[in-house]
Amino acid sequence: MNTQFEPEGQAPPRSGLLLLQGLVWGLFVLFALRLWYLQIHKGDEYAEAALENQMRREAIYAPRGLIRDRNGTLLAVNQPAYALGLVREDCPDVTATLDKVTEWTGYDRLELREKFHKFKRLVKPFEPMILIPDLPFEQLAVIEANALFWPGLEIVVRPRRFYPQGALVSHVLGYVAEANEEELQKISALSMGDDVGKGGLELTMEDRLRGGKGLRQSEVDATGRRLEQIVVERPTAGENMVLSIDLPLQEHCHTLLEGRAGAVVVMDPDTGQLLAFVSQPGFDNNQFVTGLSETQWATLRDDPMHPLQNRVIQSAFPPGSVFKLVVGSAALEMGVDPKETIYCPGHWKLGRRVFRCWKKGGHGRVDFHKGLTQSCDVYFYQLGDRLGVDVMSRYAVAYGFGTRTGIDLPHEKAGLIPTREWKRERFGEPWQGGENLNMAIGQGFNLVTPLQVTRFIAALVNGGKLLKPLLLRDSEPMVQSRLPLSDEHRQMVLDAMVSTVEEGTARRLRRRDATIGGKTGTAQVVRLRASEDEKRRKTEEMPYEERDHAWLASWGTKDNKNYVVVCMVEHGGHGSSAAGPVVRAVYDHLFGKPR
């Protein structure tokens, strides 16, 4: 025998043996008691919790509210779409399954995995996580045939938004798209893969359009078979909406601006309802619903014409001579005699600086009426000098400029009406006398949106009520404020606008069968240097970005039907020649072609 072995006879430690015995008994007693507590004492409670786990709840999708134009034509509808969902708990190998999905659909493998991990925590147990919101038919067929071998994958049928008119009303409707993480956190009614309004009325009316999901409950047995289904809660459909937009008119206006950038707005001045709301170029909002590809998005984003820009409310331009309506009416209210004349030699001097009238030869003797009708710059230089920035901006703000109109669309711009304080804050310089003159003819710092101009013209026509611009046909008119303008003075402005059409700068609009009033505007984008001033360039000779913006603000009455039509053509050139034909054609549509 080996001697390295220790001698025998040394007994194992007694305390140790007692310890081991004690531990065995302790283990048994501890866990037996715990098992008794869990399985006997609280068994019924846990059995109920397990039964609760066997209840699977599925959402029943609610149809989103339909949107129609004022004649009942559908503008936004729902179509069935087939989404690919993944029930995590049913999926034995998520990575392999995701890889298989990539193979079927051509989705980026890493993108899909990232999506899965990002949204994992947002999906309740046994709720399908929507991996691909919209499957094309060919892929649907492939997946249907193979899904059997890939437990966890599920085809989910959901309603999807479709806009039959596409780009025609995209700036009004906006669009819906898959909710992002932030929206899912904010709106508890949304679950992953749901669509949510992202722009336009779809965004502002989201709560009314969405509706409420229903709930279907089914019990499953241990093998996962559904035993019975009960509808616990019926879905409630979203609210249907009728817009004030008149689709044929909208389409007409849209076509008139085709190929150019600009806006056309038609408003009923008595109610504030918008009959046409066109911003060109438009974009096909259906692209956003199905998800934009990288290249589609790049095309939209980098388009020099900026199709996503809503020019009716999101672009603020210098108003040009349209602003003379503001300054002129303010002057009347400040006590300027409309009969008083001044002489226009074609320019006006302030100190050493010379301010030119658009008409080189001058207008001769000009009173209020002629000043507006002929859009004489010198007459308004003189008014601007007398009124000063404080009065002009006070009236401009009272007329609704420099603040949002409150239309039910997101991201509206307020524009800008300058004041002394603003100038000091912005540039650290005091207001200059010459800037009064620029402001009076609508140049300088003033920025207005086409919708603000529309609302102002409507107020001139409807007796001085500044109305909230409305997009829904059944909304009641909402008077926001009244113009600080007497009926007498208001009538003088309207008369001058009629004369502008009869014999002034807006002659293109003249027609015998209707009363039309208008005011043109040509807003300079680049200030002319003195040398260039002499030889004014023709619009066609200028590069696109330096061309003037063309304005035409108008109203028309025939057989008790009143309309306000405002057109703005971005870099269009002269107000009368660029915007005139558009507005003319709009009246042709509204009143019929004159015989």
Place this chain on the structure above:
Amino acid sequence: MTLIDRRIVQHINWGLIGLTLLLFFVGVLNLYSASGFRLEGGQAVQPYYQKQFIWGMMGLCGMVFFMIFDYRHLKVMAWPLFWLTVTLLLLVPVFGKTVYGARRWLDLGLFSFQPSELAKIAILLIAAKVLSKGQKQLDWVPLFGVMAIGMIPAGLIILQPDLGSGLSVLLLLGGVILYRGIELRVFKSLVVLVPAMMPLAWFFLLHDYQKQRIITFLNPGKDPLGAGYHIIQSQIAIGSGKLWGKGFMAGTQSQLRFLPEKHTDFAVAVFGEEWGFVGSIILLALFCMFLYHIFLAAQDAKDRFGSFLAAGVFFYFFWQILINMGMVLGLMPVVGIPLPFISYGGSATVVNLCLIGLVLNVSMRRFVFKRA
């Protein structure tokens, strides 16, 4: 030297073998149910139970191997094995491969293995060798000596980082130290000191996710869909089994996949759900009888080295059973320690059976030197 003496074969502890095999087959049966998988309109079973069975067969070979040689030869191997382990552990940060953010594996070409598994066996041998010397209860100095030896591999493992394995090594060593016995005054001081050290461990040893597990254990309702989910669903599974259970393959909690890790760490919850209180108590009793048989081996061993070896194996299983079942029954925080024979795991099964072989070795040679 005769390897297999007839006398020795006569003393084979058939009770322990029977209990071991019984536990193993209960585990395979339970795994069959736990790896059941629902397909559209039917069920399929993932082949975990087959793999477990094959590992078990390999383990049985290992068990026989660990029975044939005289266990006292292991005494000379204790120190070389210890230093080999330490060397391998030192190599891990250099050559190891990273899995889930921790370097624990050494790639040996054909297969990779965790030196931390080897460390458990090495500590078992060292503890038995060092602590079986002398009869006196341990005073401060020898206690610190033994602890220092244990801290070398344990510290290296914790640094990998693998807190679970590091602590198992220390727990195993601690168990054997308690078996040997500590001076009463030393023991009294430790009772005060160890809890006082807890806050230090909280701030310096634990990772955020580990702290989170402890917080969740103390208050699982705080995050019922996140970290508390495992704890709650596991208790629902066991509790809903009630007295008689839901029947084999009929546990809704496990078959519908509310149970996490149901074929590994939470496998015993599947058993509890399907076999109820009666089945669970029987399984618990089997485990206790199994431990009791190991205790008997320690008690009847011919020498103190053998006794301490058996005691080490006792603690090796005891801690795993305590921690795993404690976790599943909601008495302890979630720690990734499997339940011997019940949880799926290839190398664990082999090691478990080999250690049982060691105990059988000690037990069957208990009369070899008995004076007639």
